[in-house]
Structures are given as C-alpha cells and as structure tokens.
Amino acid sequence: MPFITPDFMSKLYLVPTPIGNLEDITFRAIKVLKEVDLILAEDTRTSGKLLKHFEINTHMQSHHMHNEHKMVNRIVDRIKTGETVALISDAGTPAISDPGFLLTRACIENNIEVECLPGATAFVPALVNSGLPNDKFVFEGFLPVKKGRQTRLKLLAEETRTMIFYESPHKLIKTLGHFTEYFGDDRLISVSRELTKLFEETVRGTATEVLAHYTNKPPKGEIVIVVGGKK
Numbered sequence: 001m002p003f004i005t006p007d008f009m010s011k012l013y014l015v016p017t018p019i020g021n022l023e024d025i026t027f028r029a030i031k032v033l034k035e036v037d038l039i040l041a042e043d044t045r046t047s048g049k050l051l052k053h054f055e056i057n058t059h060m061q062s063h064h065m066h067n068e069h070k071m072v073n074r075i076v077d078r079i080k081t082g083e084t085v086a087l088i089s090d091a092g093t094p095a096i097s098d099p100g101f102l103l104t105r106a107c108i109e110n111n112i113e114v115e116c117l118p119g120a121t122a123f124v125p126a127l128v129n130s131g132l133p134n135d136k137f138v139f140e141g142f143l144p145v146k147k148g149r150q151t152r153l154k155l156l157a158e159e160t161r162t163m164i165f166y167e168s169p170h171k172l173i174k175t176l177g178h179f180t181e182y183f184g185d186d187r188l189i190s191v192s193r194e195l196t197k198l199f200e201e202t203v204r205g206t207a208t209e210v211l212a213h214y215t216n217k218p219p220k221g222e223i224v225i226v227v228g229g230k231k
Contacts, residue, residue, distance in 0.1 A: 010079055012107045013086040014100060016093040016119025017050060019222070020196035024120050030054050032117065037083040040075065042099055046090045063087065068099045072106045079112050091222075093121045097141040097166050122195055123164045126224035129202055130162075130190035133228070137162040143175065153182040160229040169193070169219045176211040179227060183207060188228035194221035 013032050018024040033039060033056045040063035041047035047060060063071055079085055087094045087103060093116070094100035107114050127134050138161050143149055156163060167175050172191070179187060185208040192202045199221070203213050 010082050011084050011113045011115060012075075012079060012103065013084070014094045014104065014114065014116040015086045015088050016117060016121065017047070017088050017091055018196065019091040019120045019122045020194065020200075022050070022053060024196060025050075025054070026117065026119055029117055029119060030056065033058060033086055033088075035084070036086040038078070038085045040085060040087045040103075042089045047088055058086075063099060063103070065099050068102050072103050075103060076106050076110050076112065079107065080110065091120070091122070093119060096121055096123075096139075120196075122166070122222065122224050125195055126190070126192040126202075127162065127164055127226055129192065130226040131204060132162045132188060132190060132226055134162060137164060139164045142166050149178075153178055157182045158230055160231075162229055163227040165225040165227070167223045167225055169221060169223060172214055172219050172223055172225075173211070175225070176207065176214065179225075180207040180211055183227065183230075187230075190226040191219075191223060192226070193219055193223045195224065197221070 013036060015029050015032055017029070033051065036058060039047070039058050039060045041060050042064050044060050044062050051058070051060065075085060087100055089098035089100065092098065095104060104114055123139060127137060138159060140156070140163055143165060144152055165175070179189065185206060187207045189207050189210045190202060190204045191210055191214070194200045203210055205213070
C-alpha cells in the first residue's frame with residue numbers, strides 16, 4: 001500500500017482527465033490517482049487506458065449515470081472509514097455534464113472534505129478561441145432532447161450573455177437549425193470539435209454559415225457550440 005500523506009486522509013478528490021491529448025493531465029492529478037485507495041470511473045475501459053499509460057495501478061470501480069444513485073451511500077461510508085476516493089469521468093472535469101454532482105453533494109452533507117483539482121474542461125478553450133465575448137457567459141450543457149427543448153430555446157433567444165452548449169455530432173445539424181430558427185440567421189456562432197486532438201477544428205460565422213458548412217461536411221467527434229448573446 002502506498003504511503004498516504006496527511007492531506008490524503010478521508011477525502012473525495014474530483015480529478016479532471018484530458019479531453020484528448022494525454023499530455024494535458026497534471027502532475028498533481030497523476031499523484032492523487034496513484035495514492036488514493038479507490039478510483040471511481042465513468043467507464044473503466046476508457047479510464048483503464050489512461051491509467052495504464054501513466055502506470056497507475058490503483059483499484060478502479062465503475063461510477064456512471066446508471067448506477068450513481070445506488071452507489072452514493074456506499075462510497076460515503078467508505079470515505080467515513082478513512083479511505084480516500086478519486087472520481088474521474090471519461091474526459092474533462094467530473095460533474096460538468098458528467099456524473100459527480102450527487103456524490104459531491106452527499107459528501108458535503110456528511111461533512112466529508114471534497115477537493116476538486118484544476119484541469120481540462122472542454123468548454124473553456126472553446127469559449128476562449130471563439131472570439132465571442134467571454135467576460136460573462138452561461139453554460140447550458142446539452143439541450144433537452146425533446147420535452148422542454150422549445151421552451152428552453154425561446155428563453156435563451158433573449159439571453160444577452162454568450163452561451164455554451166455541448167452536442168453530439170449526429171445532432172449538430174438539427175441543433176444549428178434550431179439556433180437559426182430561434183436566434184436568427186445572423187447570430188454569431190463558433191463550433192469547436194475534437195479539441196486538443198489531431199483533427200481539432202473551429203468553425204466560426206453566422207448561424208446560417210456554420211449550418212451550411214456542416215450540412216456539406218458532416219461532423220465527427222466531440223463538439224462544443226459557443227453562441228453570441230442577443231444584442
């Protein structure tokens with residue numbers, strides 16, 4: 001068993017992992033993942049490749065949206081007995097459109113210390129390189145698929161701050177179409193995909209221009225959409 005320094009006693013660590021380029025992980029993240037008693041991973045197969053690359057042999061357990069409700073109390077009990085636990089998602093910072101909120105809330109309610117390490121989050125580079133105002137912004141994550149989508153879009157049409165969305169490649173055309181319908185043809189949009197990866201790309205323009213681009217060139221990979229606010 002590795003030596004646990006005092007700051008590793010009975011705590012939940014939220015540990016960001018690279019969104020693509022493995023070199024984006026921090027030295028501290030590697031240290032924490034090597035020294036905790038347990039790593040909770042959204043997908044153990046995906047995270048297993050990351051841990052193997054950095055020679056991290058800590059025991060890993062699955063923790064995802066389908067089992068997190070029934071696992072929370074068990075994890076809290078383990079931490080209460082003195083164990084240290086790290087939570088990671090497939091990519092980026094836990095709880096940002098990924099599992100993590102429920103366990104974090106439960107730990108806080110049980111007076112368990114929670115520490116979130118700084119690290120990769122997809123929407124930050126997408127926002128910064130969009131060229132759109134970033135002094136004030138709102139993170140929307142994934143829009144509702146069906147119920148509530150129209151209501152949300154009507155509300156956001158009046159939003160004056162820059163807006164950030166996550167979207168899957170097979171739904172991008174539909175979402176961009178909704179943006180032109182509800183926000184207007186000339187609303188400025190920036191679409192970043194495959195951030196930090198080999199085929200990273202950012203396409204900027206009006207809603208109509210960006211929609212036309214991806215209609216002619218179907219997108220692949222992880223996608224972040226940044227939309228200018230209403231003027």
